Amino acid sequence: xxxxxxxxxxxxxxxxxxxxxxxxxxxxxxxxxxxxxxxxxxxxxxxxxxxxxxxxxxxxxxxxxxxxxxxxxxxxxxxxxxxxxxxxxxxxxxxxxxxxxxxxxxxxxxxxxxxxxxxxxxxxxxxxxxxxxxxxxxxxxxxxxxxxxxxxxxxxxxxxxxxxxxxxxxxxxxxxxxxxxxxxxxxxxxxxxxxxxxxxxxxxxxxxxxxxxxxxxxxxxxxxxxxxxxxxxxxxxxxxxxxxxxxxxxxxxxxxxxxxxxxxxxxxxxxxxxxxxxxxxxxxxxxxxxxxxxxxxxxxxxxxxxxxxxxxxx
Amino acid sequence: xxxxxxxxxxxxxxxxxxxxxxxxxxxxxxxxxxxxxxxxxxxxxxxxxxxxxxxxxxxxxxxxxxxxxxxxxxxxxxxxxxxxxxxxxxxxxxxxxxxxxxxxxxxxxxxxxxxxxxxxxxxxxxxxxxxxxxxxxxxxxxxxxxxxxxxxxxxxxxxxxxxxxxxxxxxxxxxxxxxxxxxxxxxxxxxxxxxxxxxxxxxxxxxxxxxxxxxxxxxxxxxxxx
Numbered sequence: 056x057x058x059x060x061x062x063x064x065x066x067x068x069x070x071x072x073x074x075x076x077x078x079x080x081x082x083x084x085x086x087x088x089x090x091x092x093x094x095x096x097x098x099x100x101x102x103x104x105x106x107x108x109x110x111x112x113x114x115x116x117x118x119x120x121x122x123x124x125x126x127x128x129x130x131x132x133x134x135x136x137x138x139x140x141x142x143x144x145x146x147x148x149x150x151x152x153x154x155x156x157x158x159x160x161x162x163x164x165x166x167x168x169x170x171x172x173x174x175x176x177x178x179x180x181x182x183x184x185x186x187x188x189x190x191x192x193x194x195x196x197x198x199x200x201x202x203x204x205x206x207x208x209x210x211x212x213x214x215x216x217x218x219x220x221x222x223x224x225x226x227x228x229x230x231x232x233x234x235x236x237x238x239x240x241x242x243x244x245x246x247x248x249x250x251x252x253x254x255x256x257x258x259x260x261x262x263x264x265x266x267x268x269x270x271x272x273x274x275x276x277x278x279x280x281x282x283x284x285x286x287x288x289x290x291x292x293x294x295x296x297x298x299x300x301x302x303x304x305x306x307x308x309x310x311x312x313x314x315x316x317x318x319x320x321x322x323x324x325x326x327x328x329x330x331x332x333x334x335x336x337x338x339x340x341x342x343x344x345x346x347x348x349x350x351x352x353x354x355x356x357x358x359x360x361x362x363x364x365x366x367x368x369x
Numbered sequence: 370x371x372x373x374x375x376x377x378x379x380x381x382x383x384x385x386x387x388x389x390x391x392x393x394x395x396x397x398x399x400x401x402x403x404x405x406x407x408x409x410x411x412x413x414x415x416x417x418x419x420x421x422x423x424x425x426x427x428x429x430x431x432x433x434x435x436x437x438x439x440x441x442x443x444x445x446x447x448x449x450x451x452x453x454x455x456x457x458x459x460x461x462x463x464x465x466x467x468x469x470x471x472x473x474x475x476x477x478x479x480x481x482x483x484x485x486x487x488x489x490x491x492x493x494x495x496x497x498x499x500x501x502x503x504x505x506x507x508x509x510x511x512x513x514x515x516x517x518x519x520x521x522x523x524x525x526x527x528x529x530x531x532x533x534x535x536x537x538x539x540x541x542x543x544x545x546x547x548x549x550x551x552x553x554x555x556x557x558x559x560x561x562x563x564x565x566x567x568x569x570x571x572x573x574x575x576x577x578x579x580x581x582x583x584x585x586x587x588x589x590x591x592x593x594x595x
Binding site (some may be wrong): 081197267320347 | 504505523569
């Protein structure tokens with residue numbers, strides 16, 4: 056028994072915590088673009104944090120639950136109905152066999168996450184069911200969800216419905232600051248270029264996807280651009296000779312050859328993933344020590360989440 | 370050897386040597402040693418021409434520990450590591466402006482004819498230095514110095530699957546359509562990544578590759594998609 060997709064929406068992809076250990080074949084990690092929202096969808100369903108869920112970009116999604124379970128939606132602000140009745144996001148709800156869920160188009164933010172209690176039963180590929188479309192790996196068939204796809208899951212009619220405390224719900228805005236750890240070819244960028252980089256506002260262009268977010272700005276230039284191809288991290292900021300930085304995201308390539316000024320803190324990438332074309336970002340330098348503190352605090356909050364029992368009535 | 374921070378949970382090891390098959394072997398040996406010594410603390414290793422990216426779990430071990438492990442692992446080189454068997458892979462390529470939109474520019478820039486560029490490209494046997502960027506994307510080196518061309522200033526949003534390309538002294542085949550910043554000179558019809566295959570990629574670091582020119586008809590006959 057499954058979740059039957061009736062309308063897959065613009066781009067809906069099965070994602071779990073992602074792959075690791077296969078980069079020697081050139082296989083990237085994949086995984087959720089907004090890990091905070093993804094983890095919270097799972098917390099609300101009382102799932103382990105890396106449990107498979109559906110990442111829905113923009114919206115226009117509808118599906119039928121073929122058996123009871125609890126579900127939760129987090130991330131972008133979307134209107135959700137079950138059997139025509141509006142249900143709040145950032146909390147879990149119980150559904151019965153035959154219930155129809157519809158997710159409208161995001162009003163704020165870009166990506167939302169649909170998790171269900173117990174997760175989806177999907178055969179992993181290279182250790183994970185995360186979908187990386189350009190690799191043709193993961194999900195049901197290496198691609199986005201399509202109409203009539205059926206994603207199996209186990210029935211679950213037990214368990215409390217939970218909601219996230221208001222303090223845990225982010226407010227997605229049209230501009231954000233990304234904390235960046237200087238590294239890589241940072242020394243190839245002159246003091247003047249670094250000052251320009253950290254004091255400028257960059258605009259999110261239309262060339263943004265799960266592989267990378269291209270930003271436009273005043274033009275940032277390294278002293279020379281011919282570096283040997285080398286391993287790339289999630290969040291690294293490549294600067295091609297045309298001066299427009301590209302932030303490497305969940306489906307980033309494993310190896311690349313443009314100079315890099317540093318790497319964005321992983322926990323900040325979710326906010327970038329919720330920006331649309333025309334929104335803006337700026338960068339702030341962070342030390343490794345402060346980066347680790349921030350990551351520890353975030354981990355602590357996920358291990359001790361501010362969860363409340365939700366009312367059953369909408 | 371330099372060790373530089375790459376991210377909150379990764380260190381980049383840079384080797385101060387020119388890329389070579391011998392350096393490749395050194396990097397492979399270091400990677401194997403780190404895999405054994407870091408165990409579960411290791412998330413991923415990405416070897417490349419003259420570098421090794423080491424991604425680790427920052428909650429299980431700290432950067433200083435990992436740095437020390439890298440330093441001591443690189444000092445203790447195991448005696449007489451047998452080099453893995455190296456095989457030769459031949460790949461058919463339909464060269465030309467129709468299949469390689471940057472061929473004319475590369476010829477002009479190097480002061481050669483397109484035929485000369487094609488000849489210089491396919492007459493060499495290339496070494497597989499590393500695999501990355503995309504599944505099955507093997508970085509091959511080195512091209513003849515007359516063919517050296519920098520990456521495009523603005524990467525193309527879409528490069529067709531099988532595109533044969535040059536960037537600086539490296540050459541490669543894009544196994545699938547993807548964005549790409551390399552200079553395109555032809556197309557190869559051979560599948561280079563099979564997610565159900567074992568192994569999924571026909572190359573190993575240390576193998577050799579030679580390109581064989583074919584024409585458009587042969588390209589289509591071998592399964593190439595126009």
